[in-house]
Amino acid sequence: MNRTNREQAVQSALHFLAANSRLLVFLLLFLSGTFLGSMIFAASHEALIKDLSVILEVQAITGGFKGGVGALFSSCLSTILLLAVLFLSGLSACGAPVTAIVPFFFGLGLGLTEAYYYGIGGAGIAFVALLVIPHALMAAIALLMGCAETLRMSLLLSNQLLPTSAHCGNLWPDFKLYCARFLIFIGIAFGAGVLDVCLRVVFQKLFIAT
Numbered sequence: 001m002n003r004t005n006r007e008q009a010v011q012s013a014l015h016f017l018a019a020n021s022r023l024l025v026f027l028l029l030f031l032s033g034t035f036l037g038s039m040i041f042a043a044s045h046e047a048l049i050k051d052l053s054v055i056l057e058v059q060a061i062t063g064g065f066k067g068g069v070g071a072l073f074s075s076c077l078s079t080i081l082l083l084a085v086l087f088l089s090g091l092s093a094c095g096a097p098v099t100a101i102v103p104f105f106f107g108l109g110l111g112l113t114e115a116y117y118y119g120i121g122g123a124g125i126a127f128v129a130l131l132v133i134p135h136a137l138m139a140a141i142a143l144l145m146g147c148a149e150t151l152r153m154s155l156l157l158s159n160q161l162l163p164t165s166a167h168c169g170n171l172w173p174d175f176k177l178y179c180a181r182f183l184i185f186i187g188i189a190f191g192a193g194v195l196d197v198c199l200r201v202v203f204q205k206l207f208i209a210t
Helices: 002-019 021-053 063-090 098-118 120-163 172-207
Strands: none
Touching: 021 098, 021 120, 063 098, 063 120, 063 172, 098 120, 120 172
16 A cells, blocks of 8 residues: 555656646746855855845835835836746747746846845844745746746747648637736736735834834
8 A cells, every 4th residue: 555655646746747847947947046146145245245235225115005006016016027028038939048047037136135134144034034035936936937838838939930830820819828827927926016015014113224
């Protein structure tokens, strides 16, 4: 029985890896970028810390509802712009390389951010755990799924250009599905922004100067 269970577990794991191979590759690129960003900061923190202190300064949310909406759009902007780049890249037969750049670039920024706050000490580690990682992971989910969808659509278009392709045209259903999925990804990115704003409102008295 134990041997049967182990074989079933192995088969399930292999099936999961095969079914999600693209997402796992993009996750690996994201983690590689995060690691490299941390290493870059560790090697050049004296040169980077001044610029990063300006770029990564988190402002307290003031001004009531209007201030919250402004903070929300500011938090979502970078993720939505990257999703827009992915969406447009998926409409090109040569858009596949972009799907490797986006998760790596996003991970690089996250790695620099984490390393900067870790250097502050205990308060910085708590800041990362409470205010950086939850928002970043939710945004990363949207981007990784966007990369997989962009690659799928770009490969469909490139197959149309091959002289040996047996299926030409009739991409309208795929395009509608592509648009619908990217709307979901934008919704996830918006949710990440809402989470970021909510966490900042709750914890800004602890970490953010008002």
